[in-house]
Amino acid sequence: MENKNYTQVINITPELKSRIDELISHYPADKRKSALLPVLHEVQDAHDNWLSADLMAKVAEILEITPIEVFEVVTFYTMYNQKPMGKYMFEFCLTSCCSLRGAEDMLEYACEKLGIQPGGTTEDGMFSVVGVQCLGACGYAPMMQLGDFYKEHLTPAQIDQIIEDCKAGKIILHDK
Incomplete structure (x- = not known):
């Protein structure tokens, strides 16, 4: 499964958005980025256990940060997957x-x-x-x-x- 361009349907459901908003609420309004790790877990769990570049960009948009800030975290931690993984x-x-x-x-x-x-x-x-x-x-x-x-x-x-x-x-x- 290496060297492929994977596509992923981005589906931020109302339930997922509510959960993300709840996570963000635990941090000061000017520190939304602090919610990045738990938000990535929620989003990855809701998207078949992986995060495409487009999905990372969506997380950045939600948290009002740059896509590279999300990418840096996803590529650093092994708990985030950048390609489809097995069940x-x-x-x-x-x-x-x-x-x-x-x-x-x-x-x-x-x-x-x-x-x-x-x-x-x-x-x-x-x-x-x-x-x-x-x-x-x-x-x-x-x-x-x-x-x-x-x-x-x-x-x-x-x-x-x-x-x-x-x-x-x-x-x-x-x-x-």
């Missing part, structure tokens, strides 16, 4: 603690099981596997994040079970 995104922590305890092996195993490369998405759009920086769970390595949940002390057997549970619809990513 289930396996985010493996690859910092030193996790790497020393086998995280890279678990990432490679998941990619092999799903027939994709790191950073890739399965053809059916069901799974993506990415390496990320510290998820703050060093004592539970190797670990990955799946939606809002950590999967810890990973083994190949656990990864197999997680994949099967996802395919069977047993894993719910958000409680929204």
